[in-house]
Amino acid sequence: MITVIAGGTGSIKIIRGLASCTTKLSIISNIGDNFWFNGLYICPDIDTCIYGLAGILDKERGWGIKNDTFRYLDCMKLLGLDHWFKIGDMDFVTHFIRTKMLSKGFSLSRITKWIARNQYHINNNIIPVSDTHVETRIVTNKGDMNIQEFWVKNKAKPRVLDVYYKNIKKAKCNNDALRIIRSSDIIIIAPANPISSISPILSMPQIKAELIKQRDKIVAISPIIGNKAISGPAVKYLQAKGIESSVLGIAKFYSQLASKIVIDKSDSNFSKDIKKLDVSSFETNIMMNNAKEETRLASFILKVMNYQ
Ligand code: FO1
Numbered sequence: 001m002i003t004v005i006a007g008g009t010g011s012i013k014i015i016r017g018l019a020s021c022t023t024k025l026s027i028i029s030n031i032g033d034n035f036w037f038n039g040l041y042i043c044p045d046i047d048t049c050i051y052g053l054a055g056i057l058d059k060e061r062g063w064g065i066k067n068d069t070f071r072y073l074d075c076m077k078l079l080g081l082d083h084w085f086k087i088g089d090m091d092f093v094t095h096f097i098r099t100k101m102l103s104k105g106f107s108l109s110r111i112t113k114w115i116a117r118n119q120y121h122i123n124n125n126i127i128p129v130s131d132t133h134v135e136t137r138i139v140t141n142k143g144d145m146n147i148q149e150f151w152v153k154n155k156a157k158p159r160v161l162d163v164y165y166k167n168i169k170k171a172k173c174n175n176d177a178l179r180i181i182r183s184s185d186i187i188i189i190a191p192a193n194p195i196s197s198i199s200p201i202l203s204m205p206q207i208k209a210e211l212i213k214q215r216d217k218i219v220a221i222s223p224i225i226g227n228k229a230i231s232g233p234a235v236k237y238l239q240a241k242g243i244e245s246s247v248l249g250i251a252k253f254y255s256q257l258a259s260k261i262v263i264d265k266s267d268s269n270f271s272k273d274i275k276k277l278d279v280s281s282f283e284t285n286i287m288m289n290n291a292k293e294e295t296r297l298a299s300f301i302l303k304v305m306n307y308q
Helices: 011-019 044-054 071-078 089-103 108-119 147-153 175-183 194-202 205-213 234-240 247-254 265-275 291-304
Strands: 002-006 025-029 035-037 040-042 125-128 135-140 143-146 160-166 186-189 218-221 260-264 280-284
Touching (some): 002 011, 002 194, 011 025, 011 044, 011 291, 025 044, 044 125, 125 175, 160 194, 175 205, 186 291, 194 234, 218 247, 218 291, 247 260, 280 291
Parallel strands (some): 002 025, 025 125, 218 260
Antiparallel strands (some): 135 160
16 A cells, blocks of 8 residues: 655645556545635645546646636625635535535545545545644734635735644544554655645644654655745745755655655755765656656656565
């Protein structure tokens, strides 16, 4: 079994690549981006994973369903209601079903399993790291806001001072996530934003402790090339947390739980310093611009990890 620790819009690329190499694939998903919007419970990272594996993700945007329409949103605008978060008409149904099932007492993990298996015929396990609502908050010079308010509503313009995960201390991690970590042959930390996509998962003490025990079988893929993020606001969040935005900074950040890191060829000058952290680095082209590159990087990782 292969498990991917995933979140954000970048993770789905390696998930798709791995899915083209193996059927034994599970995903532990970030929940920090989840939020309530106009009475709907939105789980962007879970949905990106479902739509990506179902082959209906809008690859250009990296979120939502391809060829979706926005009539619901047009109507919200017409009525003077909140419409800054672009929920497509088909995407709306996922949020609607989820919210309805939550109101009937079903857990987020049970709902996710049902939507993925029954509605979208996905055989991989998609496991939200917790069923408790945890919210990534961005502290900025314009105030403390939800991650979607920062990224989408305010277009990432305010200065980031800090990032924290509201409710994380009260959250109980999902037992299925612990079980899958213990039984996996390989665990891959996706090339995602370390602070907003991966850290909410690692901030659950039981998950972190279990990952530390499995260090030998954990490989991280760098979300940074040079000093730039492959996509999104990772650099702003890393700076706010005092973490160097380079593959060395990423290797340091994950060194307690990852024994290996896959970095871009152009960052090979960092290999020696990474080794001093007791982390082995492997160099290749880590950009994934199409299905061929996704499969190529996935195969490279499986080879590095000696997975047959
Ligand atoms: N990202 C945007 O930049 N603008 C949007 O209007 C937007 C809507 C949206 C709707 C559903 C969904 O699942 C994701 C959506 N995203 C949108 C992506 C989302 O804000 C983030 O990229 C993820 O939370 C990153 O993890």
